[in-house]
Amino acid sequence: MKIGLEIHFQLPTLTKLFCSCPTKASEPNESICPTCLGFPGSRPSLNKKAFTLALMIAKRLQCKIPDVTWFSRKTYFYPDLPKNFQITQYESPLGIDGQFVNNGKIIHIQRVHLEEDPGKIKRVGKPSEEISLIDYNRSGIPLVEIVTAPDISSPKEARDFIAVLLDDIRSLVGISGEDEQSVRVDANISVAEERVEVKNILGLKNLENALEFEYARQSKLIKAGKKVLRETRRYDEERKVTLPAREKEFEEDYGYILEPDLGVFNIKELAETLVLCETPLMRAERISREFELPFEKAKIIGKSPVLASIFQEAVAKFSKQEVLTLLFEQIIPNWSSFEKRITDDAVGKLGEIIEAILSGALPSADGRRMLVSYLRGTEFMQGGTDFDREKIVEQVDAIIRKRPEVLRDYAENKRAANFIVGQLMKIYRGKIPSEEIAKIVFEEMDKRASQ
């Protein structure tokens, strides 16, 4: 089974690809102008931000970047397409022959290009009186299209690949996780020889479902000795099936010509000077390579640039194994709590603590406790000296008085004491290390149980 994907993804710009209309709108047809409506005499001016972002993506996907690029007109008649041609890139994509490594497997990228989105058709009303409304807010929204070679071999893999790819691109071009953007995919799938194209699938779940349906459908045909037709299909989300696409113009010739209003862009210099920020995935790949770490481990470290730099600094001075132990046992389990309060000062202080532990300046057990408290943002008190042991013993007595069965159970099963530890931890809210509390509780319980 071979799957090739054409992934359409919206770029995070404030304005549209060829005009200055905002990309966000609350009411239908609110963000429109003569250009994105294709009025006579209006013409496109390229949004440089969109262009640069798309170029970054092409570069990230290790594509070859040509010296010059231009746009083309793809002509077809459809009500959502204001000019009845779409400005896209046909002969001259921003990047070709790239690759993306997902889970150790290379997926080849055939091309990356930039294009404008058409409008959106909404059908309303009862079936017999249905009317079509068109919202042109989407017209001219910048899309990047990524086309893969048919290197993917299962629906699950396709879904996983896009999820990882999009995650990576989002962090590259600066889209936060909350700013969830939809992805539209055209999938080419062949179980045997013949290739079927499923157009316009919205979202990853639908993609996986559509591909699974196609796999089953094509396999069934082949088993029955029938031929798979080379055709274009669409995915029906409600019925979870693919159906032959009604519109013939998808198969038609689009009569591409150059877009004369935009001219030719010399991009060699821009492409060369463009420096990509390191994405978590790129970081993981580098860390795994440079420090000879298993990729899964590198991925965890690479997720945060701060964590990665802490790791790198520590590894430069101390033994890799010790650093990794500290990282995976103390730091990473508490990282999310620290990340919320991150500042340059905090990172500096953290570095000092780590250095103190690894250099032996701090006794290991205390040092590690201090580290955890620091990460969690709780006050650290060194064991035994700074708290009132007598008071804790009184509190243990009080709990046993209220719940005498705990002591009885303790004789059978020492874990019964955890109830008291829990109660005390609530009282001290991290002011005393839990190990200290547990130590006292178990000592006291042992004393009482043996009486």
Next chain:
Amino acid sequence: MNEKFHIFSELISEEQLQKIKKGFKFHFSAKDNLCTIDFQTRAGSKILDGYRPPFDATPVKRLRESGGLLIGKTNMDEFGFGSFCMNSSYGVPLNPFDPERSCGGSSGGAAAAVSLINEHVALAVSTGGSISCPACFCGVIGITPTYGRVSRYGLIDYANSLDKVGLICRSASDLEKYLPIIMGPDSHDPTSCCQPVYKPKKPRIKRMCIPSAALEGIDNDIESALEVAIEIIREQLAIDVEEVDMPSLKFALPAYYVLATSEASTNLARYSGMRFGVISDATNEHFNKFFSEIRSELFGKEAKRRILLGTHCRRVGFRDRYYLKALAVRQMIRKEFKKLFCEYDLVMTPTMPFKAPRFSEIEKMKPLEVYKADFLTIPPNLVGLPHISMPCGYPDGIPAGFQLIAPFWEEERLIHFAKLWEEVFSYKFPEGIS
């Protein structure tokens, strides 16, 4: 005046004109394919009937901002498709020198307006010669600046890589005055944004050439008018005029029609009865039928011919043979011009191979013959070079014109030559109005 000559497709009323004229420094007209907020903009086509654009084309805006009063929209061939200005849905303008003759296309109305109205300047548009041709037939001056010199924002496109906004006027001093106003970069048109600054100066014009291919197949009376003109140029202006070979010239015409119609067929796709101009109410039909019906009904014959030709040239299998080949021809001609400009300051040709033809004669011409009439104006247009057409004689009282082509961005050579020419040649105008 308009009732007699059909120059304007829409015009300010005489009353209004007299009332508001005082506050303005000058008056001008705009070809009907330039968007204007106060007049309909129909580009000579029925399909845009009733269309009022929400914005002014940049050249219109710039003339208004300099104190100009827009008095009307001049008649034109539908979307610029034609050489004789007979393809408009809003009347055929008549030649001021002889109402039985054509004004030339596609800016026929603009040239006729300048020929008839004193102190008038007209915004016109050229794709393959639509400024030169009517200027020649109507005995006025038409300048087509370098491609990209004047913003095309607000120009209803015929073929974007060829379209140029220019001026039709009566004298070199008008050119000097009005051309700088409309020139210059405009952020709404990226192709205007990389032009060098226009510096009016007195260039030296010492040598000109005429490609010998430009003299083949032109009428005798045009040839003799040109010969006389060349003698004047040589003797009175002391400019050397030589005949040269320019073998690529004959490929310009086919390359032009392939490129122009390919682009036109995509530009015209938007006229579908859905968003502006005529809106079809056949809303319960399938969209293919909806689009086809309104386009069949409202596009003129020439528009349909060019859409079909252009669509054919773009199709898979034909694209390489026609469209891409035409792009290569354009490069070749550009190179040949460049070579000529190493030696000569200007390239000269007649503007049109014959005088303004009578309507009765045009009716007998086949479309291909009509296309061929533009073989002299097409080469500079195809490569985007600035050029000017000026009257150079009046055989039988009807104007003949010559065309001068300058290197890219050297409009001042053309204006300077026009000044020199006016010192030795006097123009004739029909009796008009002021």
